[in-house]
Amino acid sequence: MNLRLPLVIAFVVPCLGWAAPSPRQVLDRVLEVDPWGMSGAEVSAKVTLKDGSGKATRELAFNGRSRQYAGNLTKSLLRFSAPADLAGVGFLQNQQAEGDDERFLFLPDLKKSKRIAGKLRSQAFMGTDFSYADLDRRDLRQSEVKALADEAVGKFDCYHLDVTPKGSDAEYARIELWVRKDNFMPLRWHMFDAGGNHMKSLTALEVQRVSGKWFLTKSRMVNLKDSRTTELVLEKVSPRNDIPDEEFTVRTLEKS
Amino acid sequence: MRGSPGLLGALLAACWVCASPPAVAAKAVRSKTSQGKKKPKKPVCPKPEPCPEPEPCPACAACPECPGPDAGSGDTGQDVVETIDDGSSVGAPETPEVAPAAKPSPAPPAAAPTSAPGDKLEAQGWTRVEGRYGLWREPSSGSDPLAVPYDRVEGHGLLSLRLSYQRGRSFALVASGLLHEAVFWRTQIAPDGSSRVRDRFEGSLREAYLGVFFSSLDVRVGQQRVVWGRSDLFTINDVVNATDLRDPFLAESEALHVPTLLLRADADFDPMQLQFVFAPIFQRSRFDLYGGNWAAVQPSVAGKYRGLVNLMSQLVDTSLENEAAPLFMQTSLPTGADGFAGGLRYNVSGEGIDFALYYHYGFVPTPELTVEPWFSDLLGTLDYSVMTPYDLRGIIDLAQARGAPLKATYVHRHHVGFDLGGTVGSFALKLEGAFDSKAFFYTVDLASYGRPTVQGVASVEYQTGEVGKAVILELWYQRLIDPPDVALIGVATDSLAAGLVARWTFAEHLEVEIRSVVGIKPFGYLARPQLAWKQGGFSVRVGALLVGGSSGTAGDYFSRNQAAYLAVRQAF
Numbered sequence: 001m002n003l004r005l006p007l008v009i010a011f012v013v014p015c016l017g018w019a020a021p022s023p024r025q026v027l028d029r030v031l032e033v034d035p036w037g038m039s040g041a042e043v044s045a046k047v048t049l050k051d052g053s054g055k056a057t058r059e060l061a062f063n064g065r066s067r068q069y070a071g072n073l074t075k076s077l078l079r080f081s082a083p084a085d086l087a088g089v090g091f092l093q094n095q096q097a098e099g100d101d102e103r104f105l106f107l108p109d110l111k112k113s114k115r116i117a118g119k120l121r122s123q124a125f126m127g128t129d130f131s132y133a134d135l136d137r138r139d140l141r142q143s144e145v146k147a148l149a150d151e152a153v154g155k156f157d158c159y160h161l162d163v164t165p166k167g168s169d170a171e172y173a174r175i176e177l178w179v180r181k182d183n184f185m186p187l188r189w190h191m192f193d194a195g196g197n198h199m200k201s202l203t204a205l206e207v208q209r210v211s212g213k214w215f216l217t218k219s220r221m222v223n224l225k226d227s228r229t230t231e232l233v234l235e236k237v238s239p240r241n242d243i244p245d246e247e248f249t250v251r252t253l254e255k256s
Numbered sequence: 257m258r259g260s261p262g263l264l265g266a267l268l269a270a271c272w273v274c275a276s277p278p279a280v281a282a283k284a285v286r287s288k289t290s291q292g293k294k295k296p297k298k299p300v301c302p303k304p305e306p307c308p309e310p311e312p313c314p315a316c317a318a319c320p321e322c323p324g325p326d327a328g329s330g331d332t333g334q335d336v337v338e339t340i341d342d343g344s345s346v347g348a349p350e351t352p353e354v355a356p357a358a359k360p361s362p363a364p365p366a367a368a369p370t371s372a373p374g375d376k377l378e379a380q381g382w383t384r385v386e387g388r389y390g391l392w393r394e395p396s397s398g399s400d401p402l403a404v405p406y407d408r409v410e411g412h413g414l415l416s417l418r419l420s421y422q423r424g425r426s427f428a429l430v431a432s433g434l435l436h437e438a439v440f441w442r443t444q445i446a447p448d449g450s451s452r453v454r455d456r457f458e459g460s461l462r463e464a465y466l467g468v469f470f471s472s473l474d475v476r477v478g479q480q481r482v483v484w485g486r487s488d489l490f491t492i493n494d495v496v497n498a499t500d501l502r503d504p505f506l507a508e509s510e511a512l513h514v515p516t517l518l519l520r521a522d523a524d525f526d527p528m529q530l531q532f533v534f535a536p537i538f539q540r541s542r543f544d545l546y547g548g549n550w551a552a553v554q555p556s557v558a559g560k561y562r563g564l565v566n567l568m569s570q571l572v573d574t575s576l577e578n579e580a581a582p583l584f585m586q587t588s589l590p591t592g593a594d595g596f597a598g599g600l601r602y603n604v605s606g607e608g609i610d611f612a613l614y615y616h617y618g619f620v621p622t623p624e625l626t627v628e629p630w631f632s633d634l635l636g637t638l639d640y641s642v643m644t645p646y647d648l649r650g651i652i653d654l655a656q657a658r659g660a661p662l663k664a665t666y667v668h669r670h671h672v673g674f675d676l677g678g679t680v681g682s683f684a685l686k687l688e689g690a691f692d693s694k695a696f697f698y699t700v701d702l703a704s705y706g707r708p709t710v711q712g713v714a715s716v717e718y719q720t721g722e723v724g725k726a727v728i729l730e731l732w733y734q735r736l737i738d739p740p741d742v743a744l745i746g747v748a749t750d751s752l753a754a755g756l757v758a759r760w761t762f763a764e765h766l767e768v769e770i771r772s773v774v775g776i777k778p779f780g781y782l783a784r785p786q787l788a789w790k791q792g793g794f795s796v797r798v799g800a801l802l803v804g805g806s807s808g809t810a811g812d813y814f815s816r817n818q819a820a821y822l823a824v825r826q827a828f
Contacts, residue, residue, distance in 0.1 A: 083827075084380070084793025084826075087380050088380065100608060100679070114684065115608075115679055117719045120719060126721075126722065156340070204340050205340060210335050246471055251524055255467070255474070
């Protein structure tokens with residue numbers, strides 16, 4: 001009896017299905033990736049805001065430290081060094097599994113920190129085109145995801161995902177993600193509002209592997225509503241898992 | 257099936273490796289390579305060693321012996337920089353500097369992770385030039401011996417510099433200083449009717465402290481500023497540092513408090529924090545007694561005192577008025593063991609709520625004034641229209657014989673307070689309360705009354721997440737316990753006021769701000785509308801200060817301070 005064909009069907013066909021990760025698995029891997037060094041790294045970054053004509057209107061610079069805790073939750077502390085009117089301003093964010101993230105802003109001329117309302121996820125982060133929601137990625141964490149047809153971004157094969165945030169405070173109604181197949185780096189994001197309007201696009205311009213971890217060292221966020229652009233460049237990034245928890249407290253934030 | 261694996265066997269084996277649970281996959285790799293009679297490369301663990309598979313395998317990442325997404329390039333894990341040009345940057349302008357997609361190339365060695373950051377030296381500062389023009393209309397012309405000097409025009413030049421040195425996360429040295437040159441053009445109603453120009457130069461060391469930081473304990477020693485409380489306008493718990501009241505509404509916010517020599521210790525018992533402060537030496541608040549527009553002696557003060565200080569000021573060169581101001585009154589400053597102050601702050605945070613308790617044993621910010629009755633009666637008999645400064649000799653001789661007729665004494669008090677803060681939606685809500693065992697209030701006869709007070713502040717802040725955009729509304733209440741049966745300047749038994757700070761930025765450079773305090777009971781107001789153009793650390797600000805109120809209120813008392821101003825500031 002020729003058992004070859006049934007054996008092929010029994011073993012190979014399911015294997016072909018098992019070989020590709022599910023959309024949820026891909027998204028989970030995306031969440032494990034730390035594109036901006038906000039989940040266990042020290043970074044020095046520069047942010048350039050440009051108007052619709054491409055002219056730079058403002059430049060920010062900051063140093064940041066972060067750590068991951070309790071799964072995919074993160075704590076991060078940023079300290080701005082430029083421009084001069086923001087020098088010394090500190091920002092602390094501790095993500096929470098339930099409810100609003102904890103955020104504090106330290107103003108050096110007043111020498112005190114203020115709690116920032118958690119409902120500000122949709123607001124611009126320090127005047128940039130990145131919102132707090134873009135940085136905390138909770139819209140991805142609390143979402144449903146399905147796969148679209150794979151698509152290349154440049155020379156890189158990518159999974160193409162359709163993400164529907166489910167959180168009550170989701171900033172976007174839908175997000176399309178292009179995720180590089182080999183290292184699960186998100187190379188392109190398209191954000192849509194409830195009316196299906198394309199609100200913003202985030203494009204990876206440069207990725208870098210440092211000590212075995214991949215980072216989005218150059219990215220551009222385009223606000224399609226007013227044609228403004230924000231470019232985020234990680235000038236230095238050092239992955240670290242040993243930053244102690246007490247570095248992410250208001251006490252540390254107020255040390256200027 | 258029998259025999260060596262053919263195409264079917266290879267296909268089955270490959271699927272088995274990719275789809276199997278991790279342990280099985282690892283074993284399968286070893287069994288596969290052993291059949292090829294070549295010593296297999298042992299899968300290396302843990303991360304970030306390279307994946308044993310030559311090609312990226314999606315399920316490889318699930319294998320504990322694989323490094324996961326880091327294995328993407330399939331090489332030895334060397335740092336790599338890759339540019340991406342997908343040619344579809346939606347909506348973005350042309351950026352010719354983006355390089356076309358290139359093969360991964362070895363990146364320059366990334367900064368090796370260090371266990372602690374190294375030394376860091378930072379210098380920051382700002383400089384500011386400002387001109388003010390007084391809008392008050394003087395009621396009389398000509399010489400009036402009882403008129404209080406008024407500075408019609410002011411010019412200010414300031415330079416602030418702050419240096420901080422940090423060694424890792426455990427040690428810091430901070431020093432800051434402020435240079436302030438001010439020029440005043442006074443429409444002095446002097447006997448000869450001439451106007452007078454005076455200037456004031458101050459160089460002050462602001463902060464100078466050393467900080468040592470441990471995992472749960474911070475200690476700072478030196479001259480420093482410690483902020484208590486959460487409110488922005490009515491800072492009823494911000495009592496650790498003395499205040500500079502010489503220019504309370506147009507000066508830089510960081511210049512409003514006087515850094516004090518302190519020992520400060522912060523201990524962290526997550527979620528609670530304890531802070532201890534101790535000031536061994538008395539630091540008094542700064543205010544002008546006479547001469548400046550915000551001086552204590554204003555047109556509402558009893559004429560006999562205005563005449564006296566006017567005469568005395570004619571004995572002193574205009575440029576030395578600031579140095580001579582303390583001599584106008586004999587003060588009793590706490591010294592030695594009597595001059596200490598100290599306090600505790602307890603803070604706890606959780607579930608989005610912050611709560612703090614405060615206790616401070618220190619000094620009432622303003623002094624107790626005592627005027628001997630014989631002196632007050634004597635001054636009431638003088639005719640300042642015919643007196644000259646030389647006629648003061650008799651009064652001075654009498655004072656020496658009978659003892660100092662004027663005293664300003666700083667007195668200890670207990671301060672207990674609390675604050676509570678949290679957020680609801682886009683709003684930050686704050687509540688503060690404070691009890692002071694003694695605060696001094698004054699009459700126009702320069703008599704002071706010390707009484708306990710209770711204060712409360714409720715605050716709502718609309719937040720946008722941006723520093724340049726906020727709206728803050730505060731309500732303040734004060735109850736004077738056991739009030740005296742006299743009219744006090746600016747205070748009622750129950751006082752109520754509202755404050756507003758509204759700041760908004762347009763087109764990234766234009767900032768509109770209004771700060772105002774409106775006394776509801778008693779009625780008075782102070783408002784500072786301002787328009788600023790900002791570019792990075794450079795700003796040009798134009799605005800006005802509007803002050804007024806019903807008779808006897810603080811707004812009415814200081815109503816001469818209405819002014820327009822233009823300021824240019826550069827931060828660096």
